[in-house]
Amino acid sequence: MDLSSINPIFFFAGFFVAATPLIFAAVGELVVEKTGVLNLGVEGMMIMGAICGFAVAVESGSPLLGFLAAAVGGAALSLLFAFLTQVMLANQVASGLALTLFGLGFSALLGQSYVGVKPPRLPDVNFGILGDIPVFGPIVLSHDIILYLGLVLVVAVWALLKYSRVGLVLRAVGENHDAAHALGFKVKRIRTLAIMFGGACAGVGGAYISLIRVPQWTEGMTAGIGWIALALVVFASWKPLRLLLGAYLFGGLVQLQLNLQAAGVAIPVEYLAMSPYVMTIVVLVLLSRDKGAAPGSLGRIFHASS
Amino acid sequence: MKFTKLLASAALVMGLVTAAHAQDKTKLGFVYVGPIGDGGWTHEHEKGRLAVQERFGDKVESVYVESVAEGPDAERVMTQMALDGADMIFATSFGFMDPTINVAAKFPDVKFEHATGYKRADNVSTYSARFYEGRAIQGLIAGKMTKSNVVGYIGSYPIPEVIRGINSAFIHARKANPDVQFKIVWAYTWFDPAKEADAAKVLIEQGADVILQHTDSTAPQAAAQEAGNVVTFGQASDMSQYAPYPRVSSIIDDWAPYYIARTQALMDGTWESKDTWDGIGAGMVGIGEISDAVPADIKAEALALKASLADGSYHAFTGPLNKQDGTEFLADGATADDATLAGMNFYVEGIEGTIPQ
Numbered sequence A: 001m002d003l004s005s006i007n008p009i010f011f012f013a014g015f016f017v018a019a020t021p022l023i024f025a026a027v028g029e030l031v032v033e034k035t036g037v038l039n040l041g042v043e044g045m046m047i048m049g050a051i052c053g054f055a056v057a058v059e060s061g062s063p064l065l066g067f068l069a070a071a072v073g074g075a076a077l078s079l080l081f082a083f084l085t086q087v088m089l090a091n092q093v094a095s096g097l098a099l100t101l102f103g104l105g106f107s108a109l110l111g112q113s114y115v116g117v118k119p120p121r122l123p124d125v126n127f128g129i130l131g132d133i134p135v136f137g138p139i140v141l142s143h144d145i146i147l148y149l150g151l152v153l154v155v156a157v158w159a160l161l162k163y164s165r166v167g168l169v170l171r172a173v174g175e176n177h178d179a180a181h182a183l184g185f186k187v188k189r190i191r192t193l194a195i196m197f198g199g200a201c202a203g204v205g206g207a208y209i210s211l212i213r214v215p216q217w218t219e220g221m222t223a224g225i226g227w228i229a230l231a232l233v234v235f236a237s238w239k240p241l242r243l244l245l246g247a248y249l250f251g252g253l254v255q256l257q258l259n260l261q262a263a264g265v266a267i268p269v270e271y272l273a274m275s276p277y278v279m280t281i282v283v284l285v286l287l288s289r290d291k292g293a294a295p296g297s298l299g300r301i302f303h304a305s306s
Numbered sequence B: 001m002k003f004t005k006l007l008a009s010a011a012l013v014m015g016l017v018t019a020a021h022a023q024d025k026t027k028l029g030f031v032y033v034g035p036i037g038d039g040g041w042t043h044e045h046e047k048g049r050l051a052v053q054e055r056f057g058d059k060v061e062s063v064y065v066e067s068v069a070e071g072p073d074a075e076r077v078m079t080q081m082a083l084d085g086a087d088m089i090f091a092t093s094f095g096f097m098d099p100t101i102n103v104a105a106k107f108p109d110v111k112f113e114h115a116t117g118y119k120r121a122d123n124v125s126t127y128s129a130r131f132y133e134g135r136a137i138q139g140l141i142a143g144k145m146t147k148s149n150v151v152g153y154i155g156s157y158p159i160p161e162v163i164r165g166i167n168s169a170f171i172h173a174r175k176a177n178p179d180v181q182f183k184i185v186w187a188y189t190w191f192d193p194a195k196e197a198d199a200a201k202v203l204i205e206q207g208a209d210v211i212l213q214h215t216d217s218t219a220p221q222a223a224a225q226e227a228g229n230v231v232t233f234g235q236a237s238d239m240s241q242y243a244p245y246p247r248v249s250s251i252i253d254d255w256a257p258y259y260i261a262r263t264q265a266l267m268d269g270t271w272e273s274k275d276t277w278d279g280i281g282a283g284m285v286g287i288g289e290i291s292d293a294v295p296a297d298i299k300a301e302a303l304a305l306k307a308s309l310a311d312g313s314y315h316a317f318t319g320p321l322n323k324q325d326g327t328e329f330l331a332d333g334a335t336a337d338d339a340t341l342a343g344m345n346f347y348v349e350g351i352e353g354t355i356p357q
Helices: A008-034 A042-060 A063-087 A092-110 A128-132 A136-140 A145-163 A165-175 A177-182 A187-213 A225-235 A240-262 A269-287 B002-023 B041-059 B072-083 B094-106 B131-145 B160-176 B193-205 B219-227 B256-268 B296-310 B338-342
Strands: B026-031 B060-065 B088-091 B111-115 B124-129 B150-155 B181-186 B210-213 B231-234 B247-253 B275-278 B285-288 B328-330
Touching: A008 A042, A008 A136, A008 A145, A008 A165, A008 A187, A008 A225, A008 A240, A008 B193, A042 A063, A042 A092, A042 A187, A042 A225, A063 A092, A063 A187, A128 A136, A145 A165, A145 A187, A145 A240, A165 A177, A165 A187, A177 A187, A187 A225, A187 B193, A225 A240, A225 A269, A240 A269, A240 B181, A240 B193, B026 B041, B026 B072, B026 B256, B041 B060, B041 B247, B041 B256, B060 B072, B072 B088, B072 B094, B088 B094, B088 B256, B094 B111, B094 B124, B131 B160, B131 B210, B131 B231, B131 B247, B131 B285, B131 B296, B150 B160, B150 B193, B160 B181, B160 B338, B181 B193, B193 B210, B193 B219, B210 B219, B219 B231
Parallel strands: B026 B060, B026 B088, B088 B111, B111 B124, B124 B275, B150 B181, B150 B210, B210 B231, B231 B247
Antiparallel strands: B247 B285
8 A cells, every 4th residue: 555656636636627527517406406396317418518518619629619519508408308397297307317318319429420539628727826836726726717617606506596586586486386486486487597507507517528527529428427416416405515515525535536546555446436325315314304405396397277 | 099099000010010020030139338439349349230230231130229237227128129039139248247147048049149258058158359468468568668667557347357458468568567567446337438537547647657448438548648648558449549649559359250150150040159269369359550659669579479479379378477465376388278267366466456356
């Protein structure tokens, strides 16, 4: 065992990168679930974002345009879900699963000609002299703009939900859609917008994998990160700041086990691999005592007549 | 009511028609562990399927299901294929072994071909390639090319097939460079680009300047390209989009001749359960072009090793070799037999770390 071969600076810097796709996807889903909609299609929207972002970044040469396209792609796919669940009043669980399957297949079709292509690199933000601060600089201030955007987004969502009128309306719709409807709020419109926001966030999260973390396009490359994001929302008990913590914990565990393995430490990898899900189950058990955590109308279909 | 009845009977007739139609065609099913566009393992099996289709044309009908999870899901997929009238099913991942045996017992008239496994039955054949021969060549190049003397190895699951590859690569890397060390990371997945890239990055951060992978996607290649100054090898497929650097060579699985031969045997009625394990000599393992990033003398040495493996004058596991704990594995001049290779569950002397259980 030789832990000295682990460079803590690289290790913690890797932490941030590994957590970012999770942060985007989970914070989008959190807003969706706060309005009472359960969208299990995160994985599908992520992979759509991954290919839309990748294709546009390659064609235009601009990674930022790619991320924009990823947001549009994710949101466009989520509209399908919105149509099914808000207009056709279809079952949300089934529609979400269908969205994942559709997204995986459709992205593979779109991505045929992008296999093996190298995407343009998004440069790291230049913090000037601040980046030279020992330890802190290389760990925290050596990343690209999207990563910081993710952190800002989490704080913004937290502030919005907690302090603004918009946040109050979102929560009202999610807690009791009949009451919100009686108060005159357009439940379907609000939910549709939230679903699109969730799709856009998941899309950006997916593009972060294909443009920065790997960086390449491969079919099915999200490989379950969307499902971890769903677990993460529950783990965070629908609280944005706790979600940030959870993302670092989930993302960090992967980095930690890879680093320990490379350093020659014998660790039970299987247990670490399943730990995010185990932690989520534990949190669910703890949450079951406190019924107030989940939005009251989560997963229920709303129709104005009822 | 009438209308649905009409539809139902129409569907029934259609079903009968297709079933009758299928009688004169040989129907093949392929079960894949990853997507056909993974650029590696599954991609090559898909190429084999297309080669069969091209060879036999209308006489063969083939279907495939991709990204099938190892375990009960595979059993469901194969059962469905058998119920749909498949005459032969290719299960193309190690983890499909028990599901294949289970389904084969239920459908004695359907032939099964399981890749890289060791359990056979009257209607289950196994086939694999001697990837470790290719690993020997990679090990040689890795040992010569590394400047940090640290070679990173991304393993999938700690099964004999993967361990064999690690040992073979290590033996030949050590021969080429006595100071070389292996750092081994188990990804516990065949296909997860984000995780594979992370594993490659971690190995590079910890000093590796050569990365060998036994996972299916090209993500480690992309990570190495990003890092610069890191040598990689294509796995299962040529991965030539990353040539000439970082990818300097590759192991290519060529399943097409085998798939064609087995389909032919099935049509002729000569199919029987057997175990096939071919290497470079028989053409099942191909070595992708060694790029110009490798100096000419090293390339010549690698090609000489390839030739000696191909004509059988040299075995990749030739003694004297010790196991990791120092006990003797092979005496001077002895070579490992296939049974030992098939069940290999130990590291050879010099590799650090333990195999996860």
